[in-house]
Amino acid sequence: MADKRFNLTTDPWIKVLDKTTNRERTVSLIELFKNAQDFSQLSGEMRSQDLAILRFLLAILTTVYSRYDANGRGYDWLDVNPDTMQAEMNDDLEDSEINVYLYETWAHLYRSNHFTNIVTKYLKRYADKFDMFGDQPFYQVTETQYNRLVPKKKQISGSEGPGTVAVKQINRLISESGNTPSIFTPKSDEFKNDIQVDELVRWLIMYQNFTGVTDKTKIETADKFSASAGWLYKLNPVFADGETLFQTLMLNLVLRSDEHASVIQQPVWEYDTIDAYVNERKKQVQPTNIAALYTTWSRLLHIDWSERGQPTIFSAELPMFDSDEAFIEPMTTWREDKKTGRYRPAVKTLRSLGTAMWRNFGEYVKVDPSDSGHEAGIVDWLSDLRNQDDSDDQIIRGSLLTLASVGLVSDGNATSQAPVAEVYDDMHINADVLFDPDEDQALHWPHRIEEMIQLTQIIGSDYWHFAADVARIRNLEVRPFANQLSAQFYEGLNKPFKDWLADLTNQDDRDEKSEEWRKFLRKYVLDAAGNVMQTSSSRDIGGFMDVSGIIDKNKGLVNIFTVNNRLKYRVQVHMNQN
Structure with missing residues (x-):
């Protein structure tokens, strides 16, 4: 394969x-950045891809535009090397000035x-690092480099050696290991490991x-380290979605310097050597810049x-830095550890599907x-954009705005973490509502929205208890029946609530819009209960004497009508209380 070439910048x-045309196209890096405004979105095999x-x-983009302005000139407070296009600070400016x-x-x-031509110039300068078959192949190491960094018993020779990961495992539409066949896949067994170069790059x-964490080979380190999943696998991702690919890239292009992120960028391909990158990773220190974070390797391949x-892929685990208080990461929500008070990224799980x-x-x-809690960094960035957007030609x-979430959910097994589901969702909200400047909590839109959600x-809990009572009347298993009806209840609410949210403006009366949702919700829950009652049988109507007092503490007659009345009473009480 010595004469083979596939360069991500031009191929x-x-x-x-x-x-x-709304048709799919396949483009190179240079073509994408030149024409991002002409594309509506990325369209790979999976949303998580x-x-x-x-x-x-x-x-x-972060690397380029943290060094060069929109006219292609290096910032005055940086020394930009004309050969490497890398930068160092030459002035002790405050973050606010930068x-x-x-x-x-x-x-x-x-x-x-x-985007401007400086991006193309940068890609041409580093084209050798974006060649799948180059001397330093893209997102890979050579055989010599691999053998130098893994234990002797894990070293390889050509296509022979331990620690292989199959194409069908890297292909996340299949995710099949050598031990457990994946039955419901888009490829038959014969073709699961066949792949074209452009597709391999995406995977x-x-x-x-x-x-996942099924690898059997680790790089050699002085101290042992635990197997870690890929960084994005450990987040509850959130990002801004624009009307075009250009807008999506721009809305998520966090160009700022603060206590969490340095303005000096170092993506993985800018390291002098692979050894230098691996030595940095051995320290298990969180990246200090976004480009390093976004190009973090989880495996030495x-x-x-x-x-x-056809490729044979060898994989060795790299040490991963801790995720606690990694606030440099803008694309995640956060959870506070009640014991330590520290924040760590929230994670999508099977229970949250x-x-x-x-x-x-x-x-x-x-x-x-x-x-004092931490909102998603991308939301904080959008807030910054809005606060600075004081020109006549306002942007934000x-x-x-569209906030979207996409994630690959693992099986939760600590020894595999194999993907079992992909989830996508979004919500639309006016920027002025999302970043409502009104500090009166009673009028502050985000607070009012959260009240309506609560x-x-x-x-929804009242309806779940109604469904549980119906299950008891019908002598069914309570939780499966109630959970199924509850899921249907919330599924039916998704569009109405998202429409109500997207329709809000800062000119609206908060009380009127809140009452609008309350009226809809009251009618919706009673209609949902009515639909259940329409399927009533003679058993539902006859009911039973609740001698145990599980439903009726007075141990009286319980039937479909009494539990429906109980629901109406609960709804009325809670509507009046909130």
Whole structure:
């Protein structure tokens, strides 16, 4: 394969949707950045793959535009090497001063609706690092480098040696290990390991972000380290979704310097050597810049190509840094550890699959301005953009923002963490509502929205208890029946609530809009109960004497009518209380 070439900068490998024709196209890095405004979105094999590639693209943009302004000139407070295009600080500026310049670059790019030629210049400068078959192959190591970094008994020779990971395992549509066949896959057994180079590139980037823990080989270190999943696999991802790929990239392009993130960027391909990168990873220290974070490897991979062009992939685990208080990460929600008081990224699990994004509104958005909790970094970044957006040609203010969440959910098994489901959800909200400047908590929109969500959860609990009572009347297993009806209840609420949320403006009367939702919710829950009653049998109508007092503490007659009346009473009480 010595004469084979596939360079990500010039060869097509990124799947996108053309905005005009709505047809899928495959483009190179240079073509994507030149024409991002003409594409509606990334369109890879999976949404979680698109997210991994989005972050890879953002690493490039963050690196370039933290060094060069929208006119292609290096910032005065940096020494930019004309050969390497890498930068060092030459002035001790405050973060606030640096951020003024960075915002000017961001705003100029957004208003121009296209990226500038400096991105192409950067990609051409580092084209050798983006070659799948180059001397330093993209997102891989050579056989010599691999053998130097793993224990002697794990070393390889050509296509022979331990520690292989099959293509069908890297392909997250299959995710099949050598031990457990995956039955419901898009490929038959004969073709599960067949792959084209452009597809392999997409899965390679995704795999580094969504790796399980089945590897048997680790790099050699002085101290033992625990196996770790890919970084994105350990988050509850959230990002801003624009009307075009250009807008999506721009809204998520966090160009700022603060206590969590340095303005000096170092993506993985800018390390002088692989050894230098691995030595840095051995320290298990959180990255100090976004480009490093977005290009973090979870595995040291070496690919050997057979005569017929099929890859054998060798994999060795790398030490992963701790996720506690890794506030440099903008694309996650956070959970506080009640014992330690420290924050760590929330994680999507099997138990949370049926919970829509809007129901966790308070995890994405700080609903109380005085709260010391941590909202998603991308929301904080959008707030920064809105606060600085004071020109006549406003970008963020008054616009409808889309917050989206996509994640690959693992089986929860500590020894495998194999993916079992992919989830996607979004919610639309006016920027002025999301970042309501009114400090009066009673009028502050995010706080009011959270109140309506909490009321909805309470009424949802009332409905669950109604369903549980119906199950007891019908002599059915309580939890499965009640959970099924509850899931249907919330499924039916998703569109109405998201529509109500998207329709809110800062000119609306908060009380009127809240009452609008309360009226809808009351009618909705009673109609849902009515639908259950329409399927009533003679057993439901006859009921039973509740001698145990589980439903009726007075141990009286319980039937479909009494439990429905109980629901109406609970709903009325809770509506009046909230």
